[in-house]
Amino acid sequence: MSEGYHIVVCAGVVPDPWQTLDPVPGPQGPTIKNEMMLPHVLDPWAAHALYEGARLAEQAPGSRLWLASIGPRAKLQQVMMTVAQKVRFELAAMDGPASGFTDADQTAAALAEMIRGLQGLDLSRLLLFGGWESASRGAGITLQLVGERLGIRDQFQGVDALEVLPDGSFQILERVEGGKHQASVCAGPPAVLGWATGNLPEPKNNPQLGMQNMRTILPALQRAKRFAPQPDGLRHLEAKVPSQLRETRVVKNSSPEEIAKELADWILA
Amino acid sequence: METILFFAFAKPDGSLGKSAREALAAAKELAEKVAPNAFIGAVAGGKTDPAASLLAGAGCARVLAAENPALDQARYAADAAALEAAARAAEATLVLLPGTSRAQRVLGGAAHRLGGRADTHVTELRPAEGGIEATRWHYRQRIEARFTREQRPWLVTLDPSGFAPWEAAAAEPAPEKLATPIDENALRTRVVGFKAPESGAETIRPDANLLFVAGAGWTKKQADGKPHVEEAERLILEFLRLSRASLGSSKSLVDLAGEGEAVLSFLTHLHQVGQTGATPRHPKGLAACCHGEEPHTVGWRFINERRAINLDPNCGWARGKADVLYVADAFAVMAELNKILAERAGQSPRQES
Numbered sequence: 030m031s032e033g034y035h036i037v038v039c040a041g042v043v044p045d046p047w048q049t050l051d052p053v054p055g056p057q058g059p060t061i062k063n064e065m066m067l068p069h070v071l072d073p074w075a076a077h078a079l080y081e082g083a084r085l086a087e088q089a090p091g092s093r094l095w096l097a098s099i100g101p102r103a104k105l106q107q108v109m110m111t112v113a114q115k116v117r118f119e120l121a122a123m124d125g126p127a128s129g130f131t132d133a134d135q136t137a138a139a140l141a142e143m144i145r146g147l148q149g150l151d152l153s154r155l156l157l158f159g160g161w162e163s164a165s166r167g168a169g170i171t172l173q174l175v176g177e178r179l180g181i182r183d184q185f186q187g188v189d190a191l192e193v194l195p196d197g198s199f200q201i202l203e204r205v206e207g208g209k210h211q212a213s214v215c216a217g218p219p220a221v222l223g224w225a226t227g228n229l230p231e232p233k234n235n236p237q238l239g240m241q242n243m244r245t246i247l248p249a250l251q252r253a254k255r256f257a258p259q260p261d262g263l264r265h266l267e268a269k270v271p272s273q274l275r276e277t278r279v280v281k282n283s284s285p286e287e288i289a290k291e292l293a294d295w296i297l298a
Numbered sequence: 299m300e301t302i303l304f305f306a307f308a309k310p311d312g313s314l315g316k317s318a319r320e321a322l323a324a325a326k327e328l329a330e331k332v333a334p335n336a337f338i339g340a341v342a343g344g345k346t347d348p349a350a351s352l353l354a355g356a357g358c359a360r361v362l363a364a365e366n367p368a369l370d371q372a373r374y375a376a377d378a379a380a381l382e383a384a385a386r387a388a389e390a391t392l393v394l395l396p397g398t399s400r401a402q403r404v405l406g407g408a409a410h411r412l413g414g415r416a417d418t419h420v421t422e423l424r425p426a427e428g429g430i431e432a433t434r435w436h437y438r439q440r441i442e443a444r445f446t447r448e449q450r451p452w453l454v455t456l457d458p459s460g461f462a463p464w465e466a467a468a469a470e471p472a473p474e475k476l477a478t479p480i481d482e483n484a485l486r487t488r489v490v491g492f493k494a495p496e497s498g499a500e501t502i503r504p505d506a507n508l509l510f511v512a513g514a515g516w517t518k519k520q521a522d523g524k525p526h527v528e529e530a531e532r533l534i535l536e537f538l539r540l541s542r543a544s545l546g547s548s549k550s551l552v553d554l555a556g557e558g559e560a561v562l563s564f565l566t567h568l569h570q571v572g573q574t575g576a577t578p579r580h581p582k583g584l585a586a587c588c589h590g591e592e593p594h595t596v597g598w599r600f601i602n603e604r605r606a607i608n609l610d611p612n613c614g615w616a617r618g619k620a621d622v623l624y625v626a627d628a629f630a631v632m633a634e635l636n637k638i639l640a641e642r643a644g645q646s647p648r649q650e651s
Contacts, residue, residue: 043437044437046438050437050440050441052441052443059441059443061437129436129437129441130436130443132415133406133416134410134415137406164437164438165436165437166436167418167419167435167436167437167438168406168416168417168418168419169402169406169418169419170405170406170409170416170418171406172406173403173404173405173406173407173410174406174407174409174410176407177406177407177410177411178410182374182375182378182484182486183374183375183486183487184374184403184404184407185374185403186399186402186403187399189567200490202493203399203403204399204568205372205399205400205492206317206398206399206504207502207503207504208494208500208501208502208503208504208568208569209492209493209494210492210493210494211372211399211489211491211492212489212490212491212492212493213373213487213488213489213490214487214488214490215486215487216486216487217486225567226567226570261449262415262447262448262449263415263445263446263447263448263449264445264446264447264448265443265444265445266431266443266444266445266446267443267444268436268441268442268443268444269441269442269443270440270441270442271442274618275604275618275619275620275621276621277616277617277618277619277620277621277622277623278621278622278623279611279617279623279625280622280623280624280625280626281611281625283624283626285626285627285630285631285633285634286634288607288624288626288631288634288635289631289632289634289635289637289638290634290638292584292605292624292631292635293635293638293639293642295582295603295605296507296508296541296543296582296584296639297639297642
């Protein structure tokens, strides 16, 4: 494709997976205790989508790559300090909650409006990327909802590979049951791709690229409009970390033969 | 008053898979409590008769069948149209689907077209005061939440393995053929096939009784100061062959493979369990050489019976998480275990090549 693609990667920020998450009641549903104190990262599967989007943009001259994100401004800024060093992109941001308890429908509506407003965006060349599920709500429907609002009828989830074929169509591998991929050929953009892990390693930090990106990221963060979702019929009754403690029987000083026999009995029971 | 629609995509032969029959059983149970006379079944696919018979046997007051060659393949445009058409025809307030990749792909889009809301990965639905209460996990299986919704229609996918599959006899159906407005010109996507990982070994088995989780310890230096990766590969594959277990792996081990290091060659990201991988559901789980605390341990949160082999008696993966922790060398235990399994199966363990 000589004109290139307009790739928009929807990516939220989530608490660093190493942090302890403790749900507490809030005025509009559950929240995470001390959420604003926790270090955040770019949502892992969406991060893969960003790296795949950057590679595709590099391969197709004339392409543009946006990162569209909704999150608390301070957290977005913290995360962008790292993400900006990975690949070249333009940021579109809204200042709002990144909670896993926020309704996907309202988040999708806000994202769709933000994407429609991107300066220079050609919807006919749009590839809407993101993670197939977030590490917060994990619903896997936000991208679908954004795509529907933008009128996109070719959607793929659990994507691990995208190959541009000589005629401009795409071959896409999506995860399906049984550890397999479904291979599809899509005529071309516009399309929605919810990425799983993909095939690219995380790019190394490039401080110079980070400084270049931050020149546009910081003004984008300053311009970020407020997003304030309402309960809208969704009512959480309880959110808790389930008790997981098991009484573990620790078997020491047994021979491999004894352990193997016990395991075989258990497996075949 | 709720009208409950159970909706599933049929397999190529027109039948329903295990996940769909599990969701059907759950839908029927809920319908008996909240909508005994308003339980409708719908199936979409290239062929639908066997599934329609099953729905009739499950006591659906109406059975809708969207049969269309375009529905032979799992693709968004056709599948979303079929789901939308079924929900409209049934005038459903609650639409329940199995949590398959095909249903998950279209749930949100169809809900948007219907002016409703969607929730995925629901593990439990029950009547509650003034409505229906659902349970699902947030933050990658680390927080469990109960909630209700006022909006209708409410479209829900039910996670697999949470319910016993519907097994009762089929009945002679009188399905209402559902006109599915699928514009062939809108089908810009065609499915061209399926691909398995290049490892050549079938190691992911969602229906297996046992999940075997391999950790990074398999690639570390052993007592002689050297790693024994080839031996680890042989032991694990032999165990999977004999036990018919499904293979999972920790992220660290999969990442090592992706970085081109000489590690277990058959591992891909599809095997990864945990925070950024799958959270499979199997009755039993055996972990060997795994380490780490939360969030890694969410990889086997939905395993009922758990055992682990580790040299560290205080291993966070197992202490308080497993029912039994064997403090031992996994290489030695697995070699003996393979011998026993082979003997009991009347086979000879494969010799090292």
